[in-house]
Amino acid sequence: MEKPTLVIAGATGFLGRWFIERYHHDYHIIALSRSAMQFDPSYGKAEWRQVELYSITSTESGLRGADYALYLVHSMAPSARLSQGSFEDTDLLLADNFAIAARNQGLQQIVFVGGLLPDDEPPENYSRHLASRREVELTLASTGVPVTSLRAGIIVGAGGSSFRMIDRLVSRLPVLICPAWCQSATHPIALADTLRIIDHVLGRAELYDRTIDIGGSEKTTYMDMLATVADLRGMRKIIRPVRFFSPGLSIYWVSVFTESPRDLVEPLVESLQHRMVATDNEVLRAFPERMNFREAAELAILEEGRLPSLPNRLPPPDEEKNTVRSVQRLPNPHHHTATYVARLYQRWLPIFFRALIGVRSQGDDSTFQVVGIPLLKLRFIPSRSDDHRQLFYIVGGLLAKRVNKGWLEFRSVLNGRYIISAIHEFVPALPWYMYIFTQAPAHSWVMKRFGRYLSRMDS
Numbered sequence: 001m002e003k004p005t006l007v008i009a010g011a012t013g014f015l016g017r018w019f020i021e022r023y024h025h026d027y028h029i030i031a032l033s034r035s036a037m038q039f040d041p042s043y044g045k046a047e048w049r050q051v052e053l054y055s056i057t058s059t060e061s062g063l064r065g066a067d068y069a070l071y072l073v074h075s076m077a078p079s080a081r082l083s084q085g086s087f088e089d090t091d092l093l094l095a096d097n098f099a100i101a102a103r104n105q106g107l108q109q110i111v112f113v114g115g116l117l118p119d120d121e122p123p124e125n126y127s128r129h130l131a132s133r134r135e136v137e138l139t140l141a142s143t144g145v146p147v148t149s150l151r152a153g154i155i156v157g158a159g160g161s162s163f164r165m166i167d168r169l170v171s172r173l174p175v176l177i178c179p180a181w182c183q184s185a186t187h188p189i190a191l192a193d194t195l196r197i198i199d200h201v202l203g204r205a206e207l208y209d210r211t212i213d214i215g216g217s218e219k220t221t222y223m224d225m226l227a228t229v230a231d232l233r234g235m236r237k238i239i240r241p242v243r244f245f246s247p248g249l250s251i252y253w254v255s256v257f258t259e260s261p262r263d264l265v266e267p268l269v270e271s272l273q274h275r276m277v278a279t280d281n282e283v284l285r286a287f288p289e290r291m292n293f294r295e296a297a298e299l300a301i302l303e304e305g306r307l308p309s310l311p312n313r314l315p316p317p318d319e320e321k322n323t324v325r326s327v328q329r330l331p332n333p334h335h336h337t338a339t340y341v342a343r344l345y346q347r348w349l350p351i352f353f354r355a356l357i358g359v360r361s362q363g364d365d366s367t368f369q370v371v372g373i374p375l376l377k378l379r380f381i382p383s384r385s386d387d388h389r390q391l392f393y394i395v396g397g398l399l400a401k402r403v404n405k406g407w408l409e410f411r412s413v414l415n416g417r418y419i420i421s422a423i424h425e426f427v428p429a430l431p432w433y434m435y436i437f438t439q440a441p442a443h444s445w446v447m448k449r450f451g452r453y454l455s456r457m458d459s
Contacts, residue, residue, distance in 0.1 A: 004027055006202065010072030017307060070198065086329075098110075109148060116277070127274075158303035189278075193290045338389055338411055365379050378395065
């Protein structure tokens, strides 16, 4: 029987690398990476494809020939020297690209590993990270490709960032100060159990379009996890709860003492403020022998430093380093199409700037100019545009150093609730530090003002 083809987005991360290591015999795996990987005939675990997930065309090429996809993308490191925009808006755009590409390539299923959601809070009270994970779920399912969402808490395994932070706190601090919210119930799951569940749901039609909570055999608390790791390490630690210790201070404290980036620490601290427990379901019942936290942590310590290796990355080609990416979310309460918003923007800009900036249109070309001087020239690409997405290539103007490379787009997301305005691979003509203190903040300010205008427009 021919092995199914599985594409993994986020294959260079902790979970992706371990899935390739454990299950490459069961699937033909296509692993996606932003960097080109050096061909190694001795490495037969996956076919590596270089993909830029900000580009629908590149993403479609990466998904070609796949039956299923495992989506593990979250808060990607910026690929441009200057990236304007929040992680939520970036993740939303990437998920929309992936969903469109998956539909166009005829994928049968996307499996997404997100986060457990609080069972004691309404959605409007979710943290930014948890709300973003929920948005990604909805966006991946927006094009009709069946999605199976696995919601997990802390995944405990060798190389995992959440467990590494807990382990470093125990190893480096003689006294562990725990805010009161560290006693909230949480539901960690072992790496091995997570991988088995992913394999179980792949291609299982009865689990398509389902959201499934996953967790280990026992619930615990953050304080208990610290005490367990200290015991496994043979260390005597003083662990004391404190009544007043703000989340912001906790994020700073954990980041400093574990030498972890704030972007990794913040989701962990925010999640631990809520009761995060998996709801019982048939998938968990199919794996009754799941590990508890102590068993998972013991195995993670035993396998410390054994994160599966990757092929060598090829050096990047010599390209322009001063690239810009800007991703901004605009409110769209009246659910206007991307077509309408793109045209509205061109009409609004001269009005907003009291005719100082004008827009001259000729065929598919639009030139933004000041007293007749062309600042930026855009070319509309009708073959790759529709009411969901309007695409313009940057083809000239005094503000652009490189032409026929960057692009501007307006994108309708979350069933038209928002519009994403994004500029990609733009290379400014201004000297770099002049650009970041003038044109960059000006663009951000203008788009925010346009967002306010859009939110007031009648349907």
